[in-house]
Every structure is written in C-alpha cells, then in structure tokens.
Amino acid sequence: MHKFLCIIKQGILLTRRCFWNFEDDIRCLNPLLNKLVGGSATSQHCRGEAADCALSPRFMTEPSMSALRREIKTRVTEITGKLLRPDVNTNFMLFAYVCLNLKELDIDQVIHEYGEDFGRPAWVHIASSRRMDKRQVLIVGSYTKWRYLRLTVEETLAYAT
Numbered sequence: 476m477h478k479f480l481c482i483i484k485q486g487i488l489l490t491r492r493c494f495w496n497f498e499d500d501i502r503c504l505n506p507l508l509n510k511l512v513g514g515s516a517t518s519q520h521c522r523g524e525a526a527d528c529a530l531s532p533r534f535m536t537e538p539s540m541s542a543l544r545r546e547i548k549t550r551v552t553e554i555t556g557k558l559l560r561p562d563v564n565t566n567f568m569l570f571a572y573v574c575l576n577l578k579e580l581d582i583d584q585v586i587h588e589y590g591e592d593f594g595r596p597a598w599v600h601i602a603s604s605r606r607m608d609k610r611q612v613l614i615v616g617s618y619t620k621w622r623y624l625r626l627t628v629e630e631t632l633a634y635a636t
C-alpha cells in the first residue's frame with residue numbers, strides 16, 4: 476500500500492521536474508505540432524505537471540499486489556455499496572486508487588481517458604502542481620460522447636460497479 480503510494484508520488488514529483496510523456500514532450504516543445512494534433516497550449520503536460528499513466532497488466536495477477544487489489548475493491552464497495560465489476564482493467568485500478576487518495580497524492584486532476592468503455596480506460600491522466608489543488612475527477616471517451624464529464628469520486632466509482 477505505502478509502496479504503491481510512494482511510486483505514484485515519485486512519478487508526480489518527476490513530472491513536475493521534467494516532461495514525462497515522450498509524445499507530449501515533443502508536442503509541447505513544438506507548439507505548432509501541438510496545435511495540429513488539437514492539444515491545449517495551456518495543458519498541464521506542457522508545464523511538466525501532468526502525466527498519462529498506464530499500469531502493467533501484471534498488476535492484476537502479481538501476488539505481491541494482491542493486498543492492494545483487495546484494498547481498492549474493498550474501498551470501492553465501502554463507498555458505493557456494490558462490488559467492483561470483474562471486467563475493469565488495470566488502468567481502472569490505478570484510476571480508482573488515485574480517486575481514493577486525491578488528498579494524499581495532492582491531485583489537481585485525474586482523468587479516466589478513452590478506452591472502449593468506462594472501467595477500461597486507455598490510460599489515466601494524473602496532474603499535480605503547487606499552484607492548484609482542484610481535486611477534480613473527470614472522465615472522457617466514447618461513453619461521454621467525447622466530452623469531459625466532471626463527477627464526484629462516489630459517482631465515478633459507482634459507474635464501475
């Protein structure tokens with residue numbers, strides 16, 4: 476549990492100092508390219524404050540992570556009163572974990588981005604900065620008709636039960 480929190484925190488600290496995502500890195504260094512691909516010039520990626528994160532599928536089977544998997548499932552059930560859907564993917568587990576630890580991780584924004592369905596994001600956008608503490612939870616994809624939908628942690632987690 477604490478180890479995982481530390482890994483994410485270190486990742487966030489790293490994004491504050493350098494560009495995390497190679498593609499974003501290129502985009503932000505080249506404003507014209509960023510514009511062409513529809514990226515926002517004010518994106519937190521361009522300030523090194525955000526990272527698009529994906530977790531290895533091994534997280535679902537790795538024995539040393541079983542306590543953490545159980546804890547995420549238990550906390551989702553405590554909050555929603557229901558069981559987490561069995562078909563959620565590894566990235567959703569990361570998303571849920573960040574949602575459950577918004578304050579501890581000092582999160583501005585966490586976004587469940589794309590993927591074929593809610594509960595199966597293609598990646599998780601995680602942003603943290605010293606300027607803001609917005610604690611926003613957003614989802615975007617075909618399941619929101621490509622619009623950013625802002626939800627509470629409770630509403631978001633309930634979608635995956």
Ligand SMILES: [Zn+2]
Pocket residue numbers: 520525526527600601
């Ligand atoms: Zn992003």
